[in-house]
Amino acid sequence: MAVKLVEISTDHLGRPLPKGVYGCANGAGKIASYKVRWRxxxxxxxxxxxxxxxxxxxxxxxxGALATAFTYAAEVAAIVKTDGVVAKADAAAAMTVDEVFKEWLVKYGSTLSEGYGDKAVRLWEGEIGSRPIARVRLDQLSADASIIVRFQDALVTERVPTPKRAEVLKLLRAVLRWGRRRHPKALSIELGGLFDVPAQRRQRLTYAADALGLERIIEAVLRRPARDDLLPLRDAAFVAAMGFTIAARPSEWLYSATWENLHPGSVELQRSGRKASDNAMGLKTGARAALLLSSAYDRLCGYRQALEERWGPQPGHALVFQALGPDGPVWIVPAEGEESGESGESAPLAWSKNEYDRWAARVWRPAREVASQAKGAPKGLAAMTIYDCRHTAISMALHSTLVMTPNGMNLHNLAAWAGHDIQTLQRYYAHFIARYLGAEPIDLRQESAEAREAVEAEPFKPTEATSPQRAARQRHRARRRAIGDGLDGRA
Structure with a gap:
């Protein structure tokens, strides 16, 4: 049975104890231990x-217990006091920079895109986690901020390429800024002037094709062999949506666009209230509306019609480019006792980054190679990325009556449709503005319609090219025949 101890103000020899130190006596008045109290x-x-x-x-x-209690009480009294109380030491002071990164990844990583999170982990493990700075404690970093400067000097000495050095420093700065907000007592230094991130000058201007080039790529996508006739319709609709929307990003079409937000002439890019995830993926600059030309809208409607002919009516909150399975668009069914959205219904499954990368390799790149061989194809079409479709849409809009008015260029509406501010639009698309100065503006809808009619009137039929897989099989068979012939000759 536990003995209840009573705090008294005298020691075991009957001497009075100073304030904050108490003797702990049993029922018989015998002291068993000492206790130090403080606020x-x-x-x-x-x-x-x-x-x-x-x-x-x-x-x-x-x-011995009394002497130790006196020493501890003196140490407590020697700590700097605030408003008459002892300021508690922050346990986070013992955290290392590497531990701050892990905490950042767990608590902040859910708001990051899948690709950015994976890239951050690889960059940290390769360039920061293996270096001494990762093992530095926050209190040490606060006491000696030159540790960050020496780390930057080491990157320069080791000749880490400038682009990678900039990425490393941006990541470390983001993690430490987050750590400073979370643990201001442990990490008390001001980080603003400590990082010298090297400036990266653009090596290549933004590329843009034209309406005819986009239609040639769409033609190549529709003609490609596929295991399912529905896939070329989906892929062509995606390319058309990217090239003939002013102007959307791939992530906005893949993660935000739903059928209920699709209208003739516009698409609303916003997060549906039915979705469970609070992740902002697909809304880089927030919810907004974008212009949707008929060349895109007609193909999107054709894809939806094909979906519904095979799998029945599609609900309005389904993603336009939802992941497809053997039984149709894939939905995430909430587990028992777990709600997927506001109403607890299933949530649509979007493409993963791996699926998007595979689509780009298997569909987009072969299609642009074929389209670049067509007569009148814009120069550089073979190197065009899917993101360049967005640049193409903005470029065409800059040269259209939507922007070029009798009184000059009105960039405000275009910036809003593109999810930019005026400064960003001018910074990244200034060469397009210069190229179109003095030229007659085009009617964007008419230009898109005429490009589609021209491609349909004169379809391009490329010479049949051997696929990389078939070429590899042919080389393998040729080597086997050569080995067999060599063996027969020796026999």
Whole structure:
């Protein structure tokens, strides 16, 4: 049975104890240990009572326990006091930079895109986690901020390429800024002037094709062999949506666009209330509306019609480019006791980054190679990326009556449709603006319609090219025949 101890203000020899130190006596009045009490302010500013006991059994004798209690009480009294209380030391001061990154990844990583999160982990493990700075404690970093400067000097000495050095420093700065907000007492230095991120000058201007080039790529996508007739319709609709929407990003079409937000002439890029995820993927600059030309709208409607002919009516909150399975568009069914959305219904499954990368390799790149061989194809079409479709849409809009008015260029509406501000639009698309100065503006809808009619009137039929897989099989068979012929000759 536990013995209840009572705090008294005298020691085991009957001498009075100083304030904050107490003897702990049993029912018979015999002291068994000593206790030090003090008032402490926690990280939230709340003042509370703290104590620490010193027992005779652990310290060998009551004299030893008393001496240790006096020493500890003196150390507590020597700590800088705020408003009459002891400021509590932040436990995060013992955290290392590497531990801050892991905490950042767990608590902040859910708001990152899948690709950015994976890239951050690879970059940290390859360039930061293996270096001494990863093992530095936050209190050490606060005491000696030159550690960050020496780390930057080491990157320069080791001749880390400038683009990678910039990425490394941006990642480390983001992690430490986050750590400073989370643990301001442990990491107290101002990080603003410590990082010298090298400036990266653009090596290549933004590329843009034209309406005819986009239609040639769409033609190549529709003609490609596929295991399912529905896939070329989906792929062509995606390319058309990218090239003839002013102007959307791939992530916005893949993660945000739903059938209920699709209208003749416009598409609303916003997060549906039915979706469970709070991840902002697909809404880089927030919810907005974009212009949708008929060349895109007609193909999107054709794809939806094909979907519904095979699998029945598609709900309005389904993603336009939802992941497809053997039984149709894939839905995430909430587990028992778990709600997927506001109403607890299933949520649509979007493409993963791996699926998008595979689509780009198997569909987009072969299609652009074929389209680049067509007569009148824009120069550089063979190297065009799917993101360049967005640049193409903005470029065409800059040269159209939507922007070029009798009184000059009105960039405000275009910037809003593109999800940019005016400064960003001018910074990245200034060469397009210069190229179109003095030229007659085009009617964007008419230009798109005429490009589609021209491609349909004169379809391009490329010479049949051997696929990389078939070429590899042919080389393998040729090597086997050569080995066989060599063996027969020796025999």
């Amino acid at each position: 402490e302010r926690d990280e939230n500013g709340v003042v509370g009572q703290r104590s620490k006991s010193f027992g005779a059994m652990k310290l060998g004798s009551l004299d």
